Structure formats: C-alpha cells, structure tokens
Amino acid sequence: MSDDADVDAEAELEARLTEQEYFRPPTQFVGQANVTDPSIHERFDENYPKCFEEYAELLEWDEHWDEVLDDSNPPFYEWFTGGKLNASYNCIDRHLEERKNQAALIWEGTDAEEREHITYQDLYNRVNEMAAVLKEVGVEEDDVVTCHLPMLPSLPVTMLSCARIGAPHSEVFAGFSAQALADRIDSAGSDVVVTVDGYYRRGEFLNHKEKCDEALELAESDPDTVLLWTRHDELDDDVEITSDDPYVLVDELLENNERRRVEPVSRDAEDPLFLMYTSGTTGQPKGCQHRTGGYMSYVTATSKNVLDIKPEDTYWCAADIGWITGHSYIVYGPLSLGTTSVMYEDTPDHPHKGRIWEIAERYDVDIFHTSPTAVRMFMKWGEEHVQDYDFDFRHMTTVGEPIQPEAWLWYYKYIGDEDAVIVDTWWQTETGGHLITNLPALDDMKPGSAGKAQPGISPAIYDDDGEPIEPASGQAGNLVIEDPWPGMLQTVYGNDERFIEEYWQDFSDTDSDDPDDWVYKAGDGAVHGQDDYFRVLGRLDDVMNVAGHRLGTMELESAVAEVEDVAEAAVAAREDAEKGEVPDVYVVVRDGVEESDAVRGRIVEAVEDEIGKFARPANVIFCDDLPKTRSGKIMRRLLENISNDEELGNTTTLRDPSVPEEIRDRMRGD
Numbered sequence: 027m028s029d030d031a032d033v034d035a036e037a038e039l040e041a042r043l044t045e046q047e048y049f050r051p052p053t054q055f056v057g058q059a060n061v062t063d064p065s066i067h068e069r070f071d072e073n074y075p076k077c078f079e080e081y082a083e084l085l086e087w088d089e090h091w092d093e094v095l096d097d098s099n100p101p102f103y104e105w106f107t108g109g110k111l112n113a114s115y116n117c118i119d120r121h122l123e124e125r126k127n128q129a130a131l132i133w134e135g136t137d138a139e140e141r142e143h144i145t146y147q148d149l150y151n152r153v154n155e156m157a158a159v160l161k162e163v164g165v166e167e168d169d170v171v172t173c174h175l176p177m178l179p180s181l182p183v184t185m186l187s188c189a190r191i192g193a194p195h196s197e198v199f200a201g202f203s204a205q206a207l208a209d210r211i212d213s214a215g216s217d218v219v220v221t222v223d224g225y226y227r228r229g230e231f232l233n234h235k236e237k238c239d240e241a242l243e244l245a246e247s248d249p250d251t252v253l254l255w256t257r258h259d260e261l262d263d264d265v266e267i268t269s270d271d272p273y274v275l276v277d278e279l280l281e282n283n284e285r286r287r288v289e290p291v292s293r294d295a296e297d298p299l300f301l302m303y304t305s306g307t308t309g310q311p312k313g314c315q316h317r318t319g320g321y322m323s324y325v326t327a328t329s330k331n332v333l334d335i336k337p338e339d340t341y342w343c344a345a346d347i348g349w350i351t352g353h354s355y356i357v358y359g360p361l362s363l364g365t366t367s368v369m370y371e372d373t374p375d376h377p378h379k380g381r382i383w384e385i386a387e388r389y390d391v392d393i394f395h396t397s398p399t400a401v402r403m404f405m406k407w408g409e410e411h412v413q414d415y416d417f418d419f420r421h422m423t424t425v426g427e428p429i430q431p432e433a434w435l436w437y438y439k440y441i442g443d444e445d446a447v448i449v450d451t452w453w454q455t456e457t458g459g460h461l462i463t464n465l466p467a468l469d470d471m472k473p474g475s476a477g478k479a480q481p482g483i484s485p486a487i488y489d490d491d492g493e494p495i496e497p498a499s500g501q502a503g504n505l506v507i508e509d510p511w512p513g514m515l516q517t518v519y520g521n522d523e524r525f526i527e528e529y530w531q532d533f534s535d536t537d538s539d540d541p542d543d544w545v546y547k548a549g550d551g552a553v554h555g556q557d558d559y560f561r562v563l564g565r566l567d568d569v570m571n572v573a574g575h576r577l578g579t580m581e582l583e584s585a586v587a588e589v590e591d592v593a594e595a596a597v598a599a600r601e602d603a604e605k606g607e608v609p610d611v612y613v614v615v616r617d618g619v620e621e622s623d624a625v626r627g628r629i630v631e632a633v634e635d636e637i638g639k640f641a642r643p644a645n646v647i648f649c650d651d652l653p654k655t656r657s658g659k660i661m662r663r664l665l666e667n668i669s670n671d672e673e674l675g676n677t678t679t680l681r682d683p684s685v686p687e688e689i690r691d692r693m694r695g696d
C-alpha cells in the first residue's frame with residue numbers, strides 16, 4: 027500500500043469507528059467461546075440463587091454444601107453453607123494429573139533474560155514447602171498473615187501457602203508506604219509478616235525491607251516473625267538483618283522443609299480466604315473479608331465466562347497482585363481453571379516502551395487484561411511502539427475506571443487488530459469478581475460502557491432519596507446491587523457495624539430481617555440505558571480513582587494534616603488525561619508560617635510517607651480559607667470545580683460565599 031492509501035484507510039477507519047456505536051464480537055471468537063447460549067441470563071434469573079450452584083460445581087469440594095444461600099440474617103449472607111474445600115487444592119493439586127508439566131505461572135523479571143516457567147508441579151512443590159515454613163514459624167489456621175510483596179513468584183506462592191493451611195492472607199500492595207503497612211499489620215493483628223529484600227523498578231534495585239523495618243517501628247503491635255524472601259539467590263548486599271530483628275530468611279527455612287508435603291486444610295465454605303484493605307469514605311482503610319467457597323466459585327466462573335479462559339491459553343492480566351484484580355484474576359480464578367498466567371516484575375516502559383508487546387509476543391499471549399490508565403499511556407506513547415511485535419490477542423479486557431471511547435477505539439484497533447473481543451469489567455474490591463460486564467460472545471461491544479449485568483446479578487439505579495429509578499430509564503443515579511451474590515465481601519474485618527454503615531445503611535431498612543429490604547451501595551454513579559447496558563460514571567463519594575487505584579480523600583487529608591505547617595487542608599480530584607484523576611491539595615497554613623515550596627515539599631513527602639508514592643499530590647494550592655458551609659463542613663465539590671476549571675456550583679450555602687472566587691483568583695495570580 028502506498029502512503030496515501032495508508033492515510034485513506036486510516037481516515038476511513040476513524041470515520042467508521044466514530045459513527046459506530048456497537049461492535050460485533052468476531053465470528054471466530056463466538057465459535058470458540060466458553061459461553062454461547064444467550065439463555066444463561068434467563069436461566070439464572072429464574073433459578074436465583076440456586077443458579078450459582080453451576081459456579082460452585084466448577085470447583086472440587088471435600089464436602090458438598092447443604093444450602094446455596096442462607097439469607098436469614100441480612101446483610102450477613104452465607105454461601106454454600108456446610109460445604110468444605112481448599113482454595114490451594116483447587117488452584118494446584120487438582121490439575122496435577124492432567125497438566126503437571128504445564129506452566130501455571132510464567133514470570134518475567136526486570137531483565138528479559140530472567141524468566142521462570144513454574145509448572146503446576148513446581149508450584150505444588152513450592153507451595154507445600156512454604157506452607158511447611160509458615161507452620162514452622164507458628165502460623166495456625168485462621169491467623170491472618172500480612173504480606174508486603176511485589177510482583178515476584180514469592181507472592182502467589184505465599185498466598186497459596188496461606189490458603190493451604192487455612193490462614194487468611196492480607197497482602198498490602200508493595201507500593202504502599204511503611205505507615206500504611208503498619209496500619210494494616212495492626213488492624214489485622216498479624217504475628218507473622220512476609221516481605222522480600224527488594225525488587226526492581228525501571229531496572230533499579232529497590233530496598234523493600236527498609237519499609238518493613240520502619241513499619242515495625244511504627245506499628246503498635248509487635249509481630250513475632252517477619253519471613254524475608256530474597257529477590258536473588260541470596261540476601262542483597264545492601265540489605266541487612268541485625269541480630270535483634272524478627273527477620274528470618276525464608277530460603278533457610280525452605281531448606282529444612284525440602285520436599286515436605288502439607289495436606290490442604292478442609293475449610294468451611296464460609297471461612298475467610300483473605301483480607302484486602304481498601305479505601306473508604308471515612309477513617310482508616312477497611313479490611314474487606316472474602317470467604318472461601320463463594321469467592322472461589324465466583325472468580326472461577328467469571329474467569330471462565332467473562333475472560334473466556336481455557337486451560338491451554340496463555341493469559342496475562344497486567345495488573346499487580348497487590349490489588350483485588352490480581353488476587354481474583356491473576357491468581358485464584360485463572361489457576362483454578364488450570365491455565366497459564368503471566369506475571370511481569372517491572373514497569374511497561376522498561377527498558378523501552380514496547381516491553382509489554384515484546385512479552386506478549388514471546389509467550390504468545392491469547393488473553394490480555396489491563397486498565398484504561400495503561401491504555402491511555404500506550405496511546406500517548408504511540409502505536410509505533412506496538413507495531414514491531416507479532417502478537418495476536420483473541421480477547422482483551424479493561425478494569426478499574428471508565429474507559430473513554432477514544433481510548434477504547436485505539437485499544438481495539440492497535441492492540442486488538444480489530445479482531446479481538448473487548449470487555450469492560452465493572453467491579454470492586456468488595457464484590458470479589460465482575461458484576462457488570464458483557465459475556466464476550468453474546469453481547470456487542472459498546473465503547474465507554476461496561477455493558478450488561480452478569481447472570482444472576484441485580485444492579486439497579488436509585489435516586490438520592492433511596493427510591494429505585496425505573497430500569498433502563500437512561501437517568502443517572504446511585505448504583506446499587508439488590509440481591510446478594512457469592513463473590514461479595516463477608517464483612518469488614520472485625521467491624522460488622524462499619525460493614526453495615528459503609529455498604530448497606532443508605533439504601534436498606536436496617537431494622538428488617540427481610541433480605542428484600544437490604545440493598546448494597548456501590549458508591550458509584552451510573553446510568554442504565556435502554557439497551558440494558560450500564561455506563562458507570564465514577565465515584566459519588568469521597569473516593570478518587572488515581573490511575574485505577576482507589577484513594578480516600580480522608581486518608582490523603584489526614585496525611586497532609588500531619589505536617590506541622592498546615593492549619594487546614596482539603597483534597598479535591600483533578601481530572602487528568604493520563605491517570606483519570608489526580609489529587610490537588612488545598613492548604614491553609616498556620617499563622618506565622620510562610621507559604622513556600624519548602625512547605626509544599628513537606629506536604630508531598632507526608633503523603634508519600636503515609637500512603638505511598640502513587641498517591642503523590644499533583645498540586646499543592648495555598649489559600650487563605652477553605653469553602654465551608656455554615657455548619658463548618660468543607661465543600662469539596664467547589665474545590666473540585668476550581669481544580670477542573672469548571673463553573674462554580676451553588677455557593678449560597680457557604681458561610682463566606684467569596685472564598686471560592688478568592689482561591690481561584692489566587693491560583694490565577696500565582
């Protein structure tokens with residue numbers, strides 16, 4: 027083709043893509059998909075909640091359940107009661123007969139030459155040995171083990187070892203700071219913590235143990251043991267263990283336990299599998315507690331139905347296991363189906379901007395899962411970084427935030443080559459697995475829309491007074507889920523009251539024992555369209571979504587308040603072309619403190635220390651006063667208007683209506 031023809035083809039395609047609202051899944055995809063029968067929705071609706079037995083039947087149970095759903099004490103629903111199973115057995119042991127020599131995990135390190143193909147047999151050996159190590163240091167069934175591990179094989183190995191002995195894990199994303207780790211160790215009451223000496227970021231070795239050292243100082247509790255994995259064969263030269271540390275080298279203990287076998291503990295379906303802390307609207311992060319039976323059933327089924335995973339596939343979810351996406355869709359769902367799951371240690375631009383596609387080509391990846399933030403970044407880097415690599419995805423997905431149609435189209439065209447199916451998956455840490463997303467062979471793709479409800483899932487839109495808005499009305503409102511589902515969180519760890527307050531109280535009759543009176547609040551705004559597709563608009567509460575990571579305004583504000591120079595502070599989300607949202611901090615300094623870059627620096631540092639570098643404020647804006655109501659509540663919505671250069675909303679309820687304009691003037695004058 028000549029250059030001119032290229033340009034014409036491109037223009038024609040762009041025009042078609044812009045005019046077209048729906049995209050058909052490719053025929054060859056439909057022909058091979060795991061779910062092809064459109065009656066699945068009806069079948070599930072008619073048989074709720076028994077329909078979910080189909081999901082549980084994808085697992086091997088030690089004992090069959092008595093009842094699918096016990097809803098006698100809402101919102102403390104119980105799933106597959108009386109059933110018994112082990113998650114590590116389901117992810118490993120049951121596959122050995124058929125595929126012990128197939129890779130369960132393919133790990134690629136910072137350096138492309140450093141790779142591991144961990145077969146199901148290897149994974150079995152490693153998990154048994156690590157389970158023996160956990161037992162050796164005194165971990166017992168139901169003890170919560172806090173992990174602070176990056177994208178190394180030791181992370182899934184540790185999680186599955188915990189699951190094997192029935193000790194819930196609580197993995198804290200490696201990017202979280204020492205303070206955040208300390209808070210989570212305290213909240214979970216962990217006696218045993220698992221970390222690693224270091225890992226690589228953009229090719230540089232990061233001393234990761236340091237964060238744990240500091241966390242131990244900051245924590246109120248006093249863990250007995252810290253199990254320390256090593257990134258290389260031995261402890262890195264720059265990392266030290268002093269004699270009074272609670273650190274023990276995992277490798278040394280593994281040596282004592284070579285070839286040890288640990289029987290998987292038979293867990294009640296309702297026994298917790300793990301905790302995952304997530305940001306809420308108030309106070310400290312909440313430990314979302316996930317059960318074994320319902321969670322495993324739900325993530326296995328959605329991995330099969332939505333991600334269309336087959337055991338012979340090579341599947342790559344390019345997320346971090348430290349977040350729920352990685353738990354559900356790198357580790358538990360894919361391994362439960364016996365597929366090959368890819369992990370990569372470093373960033374997408376290391377050592378060049380084509381690294382992701384190079385990996386996709388090398389392992390012949392079939393299914394690729396990423397976030398809209400990553401898609402926007404790839405788009406900004408340009409398609410020239412993609413085109414040199416020969417890969418062919420059958421199926422692609424996005425998760426974590428709404429995807430703009432332009433980004434979707436770019437992804438479809440340049441990554442999917444217009445012949446892959448794409449699903450946009452809406453769900454949350456709390457929901458365990460996908461709730462709103464199309465079944466890829468059944469529904470047309472619609473850029474910017476998450477699609478239909480999953481079978482048996484009942485999303486609805488309610489107005490602010492708690493009244494249901496008519497289905498498919500196209501009117502925006504609060505996204506709620508009316509009926510319970512197996513992947514839902516059990517509670518907030520150790521705090522049932524907070525569980526009710528955060529998720530149920532607003533739209534439920536909390537005095538009632540009738541499950542119909544209980545409705546789960548997602549905290550997102552959404553629209554239910556005539557085509558039965560849901561478009562998710564974003565958080566309605568004080569939670570922002572920075573590059574797909576959830577951050578509570580309150581957490582950010584309390585980090586800023588730690589800085590002595592600060593009298594008062596409020597945080598607002600600024601829209602950002604790449605990260606979706608970024609935090610702007612509005613600060614009133616104490617009397618006598620000079621507004622300076624030094625103060626700005628201390629504020630940024632405080633946020634990095636308290637939460638992590640990924641939460642770094644985009645701007646620190648000094649002001650004389652914050653916009654407040656007469657009762658003294660900070661009106662963050664107005665600050666958001668200022669950050670995004672929008673019209674100021676109603677200011678008449680302010681104690682001093684001139685404040686927002688003053689802030690705006692000062693910003694413009696700066």
Ligand code: 6R9
Nearest residue numbers: 425426427428451452453454455562565576
């Ligand atoms: C899985 C995960 C949950 C919040 C959620 C919503 C946003 C997630 C989305 C989406 C639009 C999608 N979100 N998926 N918004 N479209 N497909 O991301 O969990 O970290 O708990 O975040 O993310 O606001 O409420 P989590």
